[in-house]
Amino acid sequence: MTIYKDHPLKIYNSLSNEKEIFTPIQDGHVGMYVCGPTVYSNVHLGNVRTFLSFDIIYRYLLHLGYKVRYVRNITDVGHLVDDADSGEDKIAKRARLEQLEPMEIVQRYTVDFHDILQKFNLLPPSIEPTATGHMIEQINVIQNIIDKGYAYESNGSVYFDVAKYSEDYDYGVLSHRDLIHTLDNSRPLDGQSDKRNEQGFALWKRADPHHIMRWPSPWSDGFPGWHTECTTMSTKYLGQRFDILGGGMDLKFPHHECEIAQGEASTGHAPVNYWLHANMLTLNGKKMSKSSGNNILPDEILAGDNPVLSKAFSASVTRFFMLQTHYRSIMDFSNEAILAAEKGYDRLMKAINSLSKLEPGNRSTLDIAGWEAKCYEALDDDFNTPILISHLFEGVTYINQLKDKSAILSATDLEHFNKGISTFVFDVLGLEMRSGVYDSYAEKLDGTIKLLIEIRNKVRADRNFTLSDQIRNRLAELAIKLNDSKEETTFNY
Numbered sequence: 001m002t003i004y005k006d007h008p009l010k011i012y013n014s015l016s017n018e019k020e021i022f023t024p025i026q027d028g029h030v031g032m033y034v035c036g037p038t039v040y041s042n043v044h045l046g047n048v049r050t051f052l053s054f055d056i057i058y059r060y061l062l063h064l065g066y067k068v069r070y071v072r073n074i075t076d077v078g079h080l081v082d083d084a085d086s087g088e089d090k091i092a093k094r095a096r097l098e099q100l101e102p103m104e105i106v107q108r109y110t111v112d113f114h115d116i117l118q119k120f121n122l123l124p125p126s127i128e129p130t131a132t133g134h135m136i137e138q139i140n141v142i143q144n145i146i147d148k149g150y151a152y153e154s155n156g157s158v159y160f161d162v163a164k165y166s167e168d169y170d171y172g173v174l175s176h177r178d179l180i181h182t183l184d185n186s187r188p189l190d191g192q193s194d195k196r197n198e199q200g201f202a203l204w205k206r207a208d209p210h211h212i213m214r215w216p217s218p219w220s221d222g223f224p225g226w227h228t229e230c231t232t233m234s235t236k237y238l239g240q241r242f243d244i245l246g247g248g249m250d251l252k253f254p255h256h257e258c259e260i261a262q263g264e265a266s267t268g269h270a271p272v273n274y275w276l277h278a279n280m281l282t283l284n285g286k287k288m289s290k291s292s293g294n295n296i297l298p299d300e301i302l303a304g305d306n307p308v309l310s311k312a313f314s315a316s317v318t319r320f321f322m323l324q325t326h327y328r329s330i331m332d333f334s335n336e337a338i339l340a341a342e343k344g345y346d347r348l349m350k351a352i353n354s355l356s357k358l359e360p361g362n363r364s365t366l367d368i369a370g371w372e373a374k375c376y377e378a379l380d381d382d383f384n385t386p387i388l389i390s391h392l393f394e395g396v397t398y399i400n401q402l403k404d405k406s407a408i409l410s411a412t413d414l415e416h417f418n419k420g421i422s423t424f425v426f427d428v429l430g431l432e433m434r435s436g437v438y439d440s441y442a443e444k445l446d447g448t449i450k451l452l453i454e455i456r457n458k459v460r461a462d463r464n465f466t467l468s469d470q471i472r473n474r475l476a477e478l479a480i481k482l483n484d485s486k487e488e489t490t491f492n493y
């Protein structure tokens with residue numbers, strides 16, 4: 001179904017720092033590149049949050065009927081320990097510490113990455129290219145930048161010439177930093193490095209004799225810089241100008257700023273129209289990260305195996321928990337917060353489970369089209385999942401009204417409602433309902449409440465109002481509401 005024409009999508013573009021109406025380059029098609037993981041250790045929950053944010057964006061674009069080519073790379077070489085271009089390669093370092101081949105490290109953590117993303121129900125990208133698989137293309141991109149005069153070779157390494165680039169372009173457009181000013185005040189690096197100035201970044205690094213990860217090139221046996229691969233692979237699969245590039249907020253600078261510089265230097269124009277950045281997941285108020293150890297691993301949450309956690313949480317509950325915060329806001333992880341999310345998730349799933357069993361009436365007293373429009377409005381407004389979830393809970397209220405017969409829906413509206421719930425909850429948010437769980441759960445709970453109503457009717461007949469009120473009040477404390485009418489007592493929760 002193609003419905004994107006009815007949905008003017010507003011996307012927050014980090015380049016303008018504003019929400020903009022999304023207009024793809026080619027009508028009906030979207031090219032989206034997301035910076036993938038550096039596969040030198042297990043992904044943590046923070047990484048999952050960022051990839052989940054783009055999973056929602058991908059799912060919604062697909063739902064709207066766009067033909068999406070979604071490219072997410074695997075960084076298997078070139079990401080140095082210090083993002084500012086120095087230190088060891090992260091993968092080579094890990095290989096040295098574990099006495100393994102670098103490609104064994106890459107294989108182990110790529111498998112882990114896929115396994116985790118599958119457990120958390122993230123859709124695979126259309127293409128998942130690796131940096132090592134695109135060495136020739138990277139060398140060509142670097143040569144092109146040298147030919148255009150924006151890079152220079154020095155002692156077998158190649159550096160991007162930020163000073164030269166800044167004469168023609170604006171270095172700092174994305175991170176909105178005054179990089180030119182910093183440049184003017186920066187001292188030349190007297191012999192400490194092959195770089196002409198501090199801001200320059202490596203496109204190619206000559207490998208030391210002991211460095212295992214090395215490839216031949218016109219300049220030296222070496223390896224590409226971290227930023228080179230994304231420029232190379234995004235343009236190879238999506239063209240020299242494409243629609244969306246995304247990643248975590250921490251990639252804005254230097255990584256994405258450098259990608260813009262490389263793109264403009266080689267083609268003369270900006271490579272990407274919309275830059276999207278997902279915000280960080282924090283733990284104890286600090287960014288989750290691999291290197292600091294301040295993190296929770298996805299498998300730990302599934303097993304409840306981390307001192308922060310009081311119990312295990314399913315992948316779907318974790319997903320729901322994360323989607324309660326908008327992707328551009330910082331989110332702090334806490335056991336209390338995910339416990340509360342689990343309650344909400346159970347309430348939603350129980351309601352959805354009972355929706356399929358409802359019988360239609362001969363007319364409608366609820367505005368389903370209006371409800372659906374609000375759900376779309378939330379997603380069209382920069383993929384606002386927390387607002388969507390609040391509308392889904394309004395849907396839960398509807399379901400309870402239908403159950404206790406204080407509202408009715410015609411057969412057409414009931415089907416429309418069922419379809420809407422299923423689209424938003426399962427297709428777009430990617431939540432899953434474990435089959436059978438909510439059935440037996442809901443049946444047992446409903447049976448127990450009916451038994452309590454029977455007992456209450458009996459004690460009321462015996463004029464034991466203290467006990468009958470106690471039953472009603474205790475149920476109310478559990479958010480189970482009894483509704484007395486002349487004929488019968490119904491309930492909702």
Ligand code: AMP
Nearest residue numbers: 037038046047050247248280281287288
């Ligand atoms: P890396 O493997 O370190 O390159 O990270 C993979 C992705 O996860 C990148 O888009 C990062 O921006 C993102 N990321 C890293 N730490 C966090 C965090 N604490 N919360 C959310 N995203 C993160």
Ligand code: ZN
Nearest residue numbers: 035036230255
């Ligand atoms: Zn990248």
